[in-house]
Amino acid sequence: MKNFQYYNPVRIVFGEGQIEQLSELVPTDARVLITYGGGSAERTGTLAEVREALATNGDRKVFEFGGIEPNPEFVTLLKAADIVNENNIDFILAVGGGSVLDGSKFVALVSSLKEADGTVSRDKAWEALISYTKNLDSAVDLGAVLTIPATGSEMNSGGVVNYSERQAKLPFGNPLAFPKFSILDPAKTLTLPERQVMNGIADAFVHVMEQYLTYPVNAKVQDAFAESLLKILIEEGPAVKQDPNNMETRKNIMWTATMALNGLIGAGVPQDWTTHMIGHELTSLHNIDHARTLTIVLPSVLRELKDSKKDKLIQYARNVWNLSVEDADIQDEDALIERAIRKTEDFFRELGLPVSLADAELDETAIDPIVTQLEAHNMVKLGEHNKNDLEVSRRILERAVMSKAS
Ligand code: NZQ
Numbered sequence: 001m002k003n004f005q006y007y008n009p010v011r012i013v014f015g016e017g018q019i020e021q022l023s024e025l026v027p028t029d030a031r032v033l034i035t036y037g038g039g040s041a042e043r044t045g046t047l048a049e050v051r052e053a054l055a056t057n058g059d060r061k062v063f064e065f066g067g068i069e070p071n072p073e074f075v076t077l078l079k080a081a082d083i084v085n086e087n088n089i090d091f092i093l094a095v096g097g098g099s100v101l102d103g104s105k106f107v108a109l110v111s112s113l114k115e116a117d118g119t120v121s122r123d124k125a126w127e128a129l130i131s132y133t134k135n136l137d138s139a140v141d142l143g144a145v146l147t148i149p150a151t152g153s154e155m156n157s158g159g160v161v162n163y164s165e166r167q168a169k170l171p172f173g174n175p176l177a178f179p180k181f182s183i184l185d186p187a188k189t190l191t192l193p194e195r196q197v198m199n200g201i202a203d204a205f206v207h208v209m210e211q212y213l214t215y216p217v218n219a220k221v222q223d224a225f226a227e228s229l230l231k232i233l234i235e236e237g238p239a240v241k242q243d244p245n246n247m248e249t250r251k252n253i254m255w256t257a258t259m260a261l262n263g264l265i266g267a268g269v270p271q272d273w274t275t276h277m278i279g280h281e282l283t284s285l286h287n288i289d290h291a292r293t294l295t296i297v298l299p300s301v302l303r304e305l306k307d308s309k310k311d312k313l314i315q316y317a318r319n320v321w322n323l324s325v326e327d328a329d330i331q332d333e334d335a336l337i338e339r340a341i342r343k344t345e346d347f348f349r350e351l352g353l354p355v356s357l358a359d360a361e362l363d364e365t366a367i368d369p370i371v372t373q374l375e376a377h378n379m380v381k382l383g384e385h386n387k388n389d390l391e392v393s394r395r396i397l398e399r400a401v402m403s404k405a406s
């Protein structure tokens with residue numbers, strides 16, 4: 001295991017009906033900006049609950065900003081940041097999924113980057129984004145009410161912002177962006193369309209894989225934990241598809257997705273975010289849902305890098321899929337690894353997710369523009385060994401054109 005520091009200050013408030021805790025969690029004299037997405041929070045009644053809780057206990061001034069898009073748009077977020085400044089907001093309350101949470105973190109970080117006329121500077125905010133926001137040293141306080149289990153944004157300090165004009169979808173991270181608290185009410189996930197539920201399971205699955213499927217460093221806690229999270233998702237994905245109203249299933253999915261990307265399983269181990277970085281380009285060029293880009297790319301990443309990931313792939317096959325070279329129909333380690341990758345693809349397919357570019361109605365002509373964008377965004381040394389250059393990414397994408405028959 002490598003040396004590490006683990007720090008996570010987010011208070012998690014988990015359970016049905018917990019939105020009412022906002023009356024205690026948000027400072028009673030705060031000037032609050034509620035941020036939300038395209039309308040689901042209003043439609044489902046979540047916003048009404050939030051407003052009611054904030055009106056209880058104290059003298060808060062409450063403002064609202066709606067319209068943060070899935071894959072939150074840079075330009076929209078700057079408008080929210082102006083509202084923060086115009087109204088002297090000192091607490092942002094994000095109500096929604098990963099996009100609203102990420103976007104609100106970005107707003108919290110960049111609202112102090114002003115022009116002489118007091119508006120938030122596009123140039124400075126863009127500079128901040130391309131430098132991962134790591135040089136920013138102040139942020140507005142932020143809390144979250146999560147309505148979709150997927151990204152882990154509720155318990156981490158990162159986010160992803162999309163800047164369509166520049167065809168760039170870029171990650172950022174800064175410890176100041178940790179939410180002060182996140183409310184996780186599993187009942188809030190019952191209104192999600194099935195597609196979003198399945199997306200969430202896939203996103204969490206791939207988060208675990210990118211922190212687990214590298215090379216062994218004898219990190220027993222992280223490995224066992226990661227394998228358990230994967231097995232839970234493999235069990236609960238089909239379960240929620242079959243019985244969407246089962247609250248116990250919803251609870252387990254929600255907590256699993258949070259644990260998949262709150263830093264715990266990634267502490268002290270190598271990580272490989274190749275799938276995410278290629279996936280971001282697919283979203284930005286072709287507007288494919290985040291999780292769907294991942295299920296398209298991951299199987300090809302595993303196949304292309306199977307030599308450098310061999311030990312972990314064998315461990316994955318054995319501990320997650322209960323496969324073994326002793327099995328009658330598995331001749332050798334190569335066959336074992338291929339079987340585990342196919343099991344992974346079958347799992348994604350069962351949830352209705354694409355596993356190839358063809359499944360997303362793209363062909364080999366999609367590859368060049370993606371590689372060009374990877375280069376433009378300096379994604380030229382990806383992977384746990386920093387060896388995945390543009391040629392490796394190209395080969396991964398070539399493998400992803402057609403899916404293998406299951
Ligand atoms: O916009 P509204 O109307 O709210 O609708 C949303 C949206 O259309 C809807 N929705 C959310 N909660 C709902 C609901 N509909 C009905 N009932 C509810 N309870 O779901 C749609 C998708 O929402 P979105 O927030 O985009 O989904 P998700 O949580 O999957 O977030 C995806 C974003 O997170 C980023 C992705 O890149 C993407 O931009 N990620 C953030 C990460 C992080 N912060 O650590 C890591 C991830 O790898 C990921 O990259």
Ligand code: ZN
Pocket residue numbers: 151203207276290
């Ligand atoms: Zn993700």
